[in-house]
Amino acid sequence: MSAATATPAPTYAGGRPGAGRRVLGGIVRNLLVLLVLVAFMFPIFMILMTSFKSRADALAVPPVWIFSPTVSNYTDVFKLYPFAAYLRNSVLVATLSTLLALIIGIPAAYALARFRFRGVNHVQFWILSVRMTPAIAAIIPLFILFRRFGLTNSIIGLVLIYLTTSLPFIVWMLTRFFEDIPRELEEASLVEGSTWFGAMTKIAIPLARPGIAATAIFTFIFSWNEFLFALILTSTEKSQTMPVAVTLFIRETGIEWGYMTAVAVIMMIPTAILTLLAQRHLVQGLTMGALK
């Protein structure tokens, strides 16, 4: 007993310096990691939990941790509000704008990556500055013009306006991805008599597929999350998307938290899945290719 208590002290002081501190450091570090995890996950956990609570449990003080879960919030938002329409609008707008931006943007990115021509840097700079433009600056003239052409409160209007951000993003990102593909394969196929169009569609695009997929995912998430354009351009369930619809729960009288959290969870599911799929290219996507 006395031997046992006596041994740690000399060990710590002499034999293996820092061994005790290292163990302590490891514990502290793991506790800190746990703290970080709780801080960033707790709000999401709260939303998830509240979405399965009854109205009485949702705002109970002190909060109820153990309750009988119900899916009534999920079924109610579709029964009492036109969330089926909002969801359809969101899926349609995000999918169509991504597809359209890809069709228009892929050839442009290929041209910028493969061919040196006068003004190539100007085009690139222009594309990047479009991407940086504050949404509020873009929406003022576009709202007036869209109103004149009857494009407000329509899916097509939203799909078009999302091109202002998704197209420059896709062109900028895919230019980087095409630049990373060695051009020898395309040159070989040109020598064998293929056209430049064939070289692009049969060789370069398939090779850039991982990059295209990741970029498409980012574009989809952007359109899925977008709020300001949709807020200003849409006015009914004919074209309102989920981010706009969910703010309709904010009223002077208060917020229906059960419904709101259920919609929030529905909105988070696709982004969470897609983020996981695009994880490898996340740093590139988030920094416009400035970092890998």
Next chain:
Amino acid sequence: MQVTRESALGQQTVGGLTVAPRSRSTPPPLVLLLPTVIVLFVLTIYPTVYSFTLSLNEWNMSNRLATWTFVGLGNYTNILADSRFWNAAQVTGTFIFGTVAVQLLLGMGIALLLQRQVIARGLLRTALLLPMMTTPVVVGLIWRFMYNPTQGILNYLLGQVGLPTPNWLGSLQTGFIAVMIADIWEWTPFMVLILLAALQTLPQEPFEAAAIDGASAWQAFLHITLPLLRPTIVVAVLIRAIDSFKTFDLVYVLTNGGPGTSTETLSFYTYKWGFKFFQMGYASALSFVMLIMVIIFANVLILVTARNRGAS
């Protein structure tokens, strides 16, 4: 005779790679670029010119009969004298500086923590992505839920440990801080992710040399890690600053610019002039001022990116 000529041509094609293929393979970059250029022209250049013209006029959109009245640079001189504009500029500036600084410090700390983490590092990294990819409007609502002064979880927890329980979104002292906290929660993971990726590619040799020389962990961080991470930090900070400059969604959901004008950012203030007061001329002028600021930011970012690419 024709047949032989054709075969001769064919041989020439294979022999001189440059001659025959070029005529067919030199693709007109213009054809590939044209759709993008047209779309972006219609959606950006034309509206920008339109918007600038509008900014030289006065026009109340809510009045069907109102027409444009030319006022020259009147809107711009009004902006300079508009104390609420300067308030919005100050709110935006403080917001950018405050959130990005905290995000960088927290992000660096967490990245260093995770770099040494052995257990479940991949899982932790994935979990941290969630706040960043959550719809910003939903982030706002999540925090509004937690900030609820009487029924929110935040004040419940604060009350349990005997701390003050402020009316987070409703008081002048805390409204701005509350919006900043939500933004910091959402975007600190961005910094973590980028810094962690950069930390993992750092060379090991300088650290080994420093360890032999008896440098402390803090000295190694200050004199090796930080200088090596500098290009990454600059890009990450600039990107966050540009995004933060446009902050709208969080303000709309959390405080609607209030209490008073304490959380009224430039985006939100411009939105109010355009889509609450319907003064489109003044709103256009405001948006132009914002545009010029962003172009300055963007130019810095491009310069830095070019330098990074040149260095690597």
